[in-house]
Amino acid sequence: MCIIAPSILSADSGRLAQEIAAMEAAGADWLHLDIMDGHFVPNITFGPWVVEMAKKTAKIPLDVHLMVSDPLTYGPMFARAGADIVTIHTEATVHLHRALTAIREAGAKPGLVLNPATPLSAIEYSLDLVDLLVVMGVNPGFSGQPFIESTTQKVSNLTKFLQSRKLNIPIEVDGGVNDQNAPHLAKAGATVLVSGSHLFKSKDYRAAILNLRKLCQNP
Numbered sequence: 001m002c003i004i005a006p007s008i009l010s011a012d013s014g015r016l017a018q019e020i021a022a023m024e025a026a027g028a029d030w031l032h033l034d035i036m037d038g039h040f041v042p043n044i045t046f047g048p049w050v051v052e053m054a055k056k057t058a059k060i061p062l063d064v065h066l067m068v069s070d071p072l073t074y075g076p077m078f079a080r081a082g083a084d085i086v087t088i089h090t091e092a093t094v095h096l097h098r099a100l101t102a103i104r105e106a107g108a109k110p111g112l113v114l115n116p117a118t119p120l121s122a123i124e125y126s127l128d129l130v131d132l133l134v135v136m137g138v139n140p141g142f143s144g145q146p147f148i149e150s151t152t153q154k155v156s157n158l159t160k161f162l163q164s165r166k167l168n169i170p171i172e173v174d175g176g177v178n179d180q181n182a183p184h185l186a187k188a189g190a191t192v193l194v195s196g197s198h199l200f201k202s203k204d205y206r207a208a209i210l211n212l213r214k215l216c217q218n219p
């Protein structure tokens with residue numbers, strides 16, 4: 001069964017607490033928060049205070065995705081703010097080991113994110129330090145982008161890559177996930193699906209989440 005993680009980047013920002021509560025009540029497994037610094041990606045979103053607010057509002061795990069150029073500083077900061085999981089980009093720092101270790105020491109599970117053009121080899125020597133691997137289905141920075149079709153093959157390749165090393169690390173897909181590609185991603189090995197626009201633009205949050213979960217069960 002896939003974990004469904006709505007991305008609040010697509011929520012109504014004027015009703016953020018209510019949107020978070022509504023998604024949790026609708027059956028979301030995790031809550032996904034995209035943090036952008038205007039440097040690593042050309043957009044600025046939330047600070048630690050949003051994570052603190054979400055932690056007070058939601059009982060489900062907070063999956064915080066850092067799209068920042070200084071994950072060594074901000075990773076532990078968001079962990080202390082209440083993130084259960086903090087994922088950082090392999091492309092953002094040359095000190096992956098140090099950043100991942102600092103996140104764990106601050107109390108969150110660390111994970112690594114791969115941009116669409118980043119090869120799997122970029123994570124090979126950090127696998128012993130992570131609890132989650134994220135494959136981007138879009139280029140990071142904006143919500144509502146179309147899904148990059150080669151993502152599914154990349155997930156399949158990552159699944160085989162992990163199996164060859166006898167590792168059982170969950171694979172998350174973030175960006176462009178909807179009811180059309182969800183079954184293919186699940187079949188390829190994805191176990192966590194982040195969905196923003198598809199879920200938040202639906203008329204019935206519960207029905208949309210249940211549908212994605214059903215599609216994952218029967219890919």
